[in-house]
Amino acid sequence: xxxxxxxxxxxxxxxxxxxxxxxxxxxxxxxxxxxxxxxxxxxxxxxxxxxxxxxxxxxxxxxxxxxxxxxxxxxxxxxxxxxxxxxxxxxxxxxxxxxxxxxxxxxxxxxxxxxxxxxxxxxxxxxxxx
Amino acid sequence: xxxxxxxxxxxxxxxxxxxxxxxxxxxxxxxxxxxxxxxxxxxxxxxxxxxxxxxxxxxxxxxxxxxxxxxxxxxxxxxxxxxxxxxxxxxxxxxxxxxxxxxxxxxxxxxxxxxxxxxxxxxxxxxxxxxxxxxxxxxxxx
Numbered sequence: 001x002x003x004x005x006x007x008x009x010x011x012x013x014x015x016x017x018x019x020x021x022x023x024x025x026x027x028x029x030x031x032x033x034x035x036x037x038x039x040x041x042x043x044x045x046x047x048x049x050x051x052x053x054x055x056x057x058x059x060x061x062x063x064x065x066x067x068x069x070x071x072x073x074x075x076x077x078x079x080x081x082x083x084x085x086x087x088x089x090x091x092x093x094x095x096x097x098x099x100x101x102x103x104x105x106x107x108x109x110x111x112x113x114x115x116x117x118x119x120x121x122x123x124x125x126x127x128x129x130x
Numbered sequence: 131x132x133x134x135x136x137x138x139x140x141x142x143x144x145x146x147x148x149x150x151x152x153x154x155x156x157x158x159x160x161x162x163x164x165x166x167x168x169x170x171x172x173x174x175x176x177x178x179x180x181x182x183x184x185x186x187x188x189x190x191x192x193x194x195x196x197x198x199x200x201x202x203x204x205x206x207x208x209x210x211x212x213x214x215x216x217x218x219x220x221x222x223x224x225x226x227x228x229x230x231x232x233x234x235x236x237x238x239x240x241x242x243x244x245x246x247x248x249x250x251x252x253x254x255x256x257x258x259x260x261x262x263x264x265x266x267x268x269x270x271x272x
Contacts, residue, residue, distance in 0.1 A: 006270070040160065040164075041156065041157065041160055080160075080163060081160060111167065112163060112164055112167040112168070113167055113170070113171070115164060115270075116144075116164070116167065116168045116171045116173070117171075119142065119144060119267075119268040119270070120142055120171065120173065120268075125268050125269075125270070127270065127271055129271075130157075
């Protein structure tokens with residue numbers, strides 16, 4: 001089955017990102033296809049490479065980046081939601097005149113059309129959040 | 131879901147569930163942003179308003195005191211984007227002491243009926259909404 005995954009909450013405060021990660025990993029393990037993971041609302045905060053959790057805790061952002069690398073996952077951060085919350089890639093940082101970017105490996109910034117497209121192309125769109 | 135969706139060429143039924151108050155959290159505003167972008171994809175779009183989500187459609191919203199933009203006028207533009215089915219759950223209204231009269235007058239022009247102006251808001255019971263939801267292909271919940 002083709003799944004689209006939507007992550008609507010940030011890391012650590014809320015379990016949504018952990019649950020989405022476990023779901024995505026297990027779906028792939030069971031032979032399903034994840035056509036896209038879309039990060040929206042505070043979910044965009046999963047895409048910063050600057051998080052430094054304590055060493056004895058899981059590293060949510062690294063987990064996503066590694067999963068993406070391993071399975072060639074398409075992980076998209078909503079541009080409008082990201083700009084509000086200070087998540088920038090190199091191009092956006094330049095365009096907005098900011099002195100740094102912070103997008104993590106494996107994530108890309110794009111528009112809400114990518115969410116709608118995931119809804120159209122997936123057999124099931126699964127949302128994680130409140 | 132219909133089998134003929136495999137080639138992606140058909141129209142899917144999209145439902146945007148609005149469950150939260152318009153202010154206090156950003157969910158309502160960012161849900162509306164999804165609806166407006168999604169309108170460009172020529173899908174069969176519906177919105178539902180349940181729980182505190184019914185407050186999103188109340189008329190006379192004034193946000194001057196909280197310093198946050200009042201985005202409720204944007205709902206009036208939905209008809210122009212062919213977003214014409216706004217289901218409002220009766221029980222959610224009643225539980226909050228609201229009636230249909232408290233809601234904005236939202237309309238669309240029906241191209242199949244000589245562009246007659248028609249109401250976009252459809253009051254439905256919890257049971258009726260259940261049936262509407264069961265017919266959807268994609269449900270996004272905000």
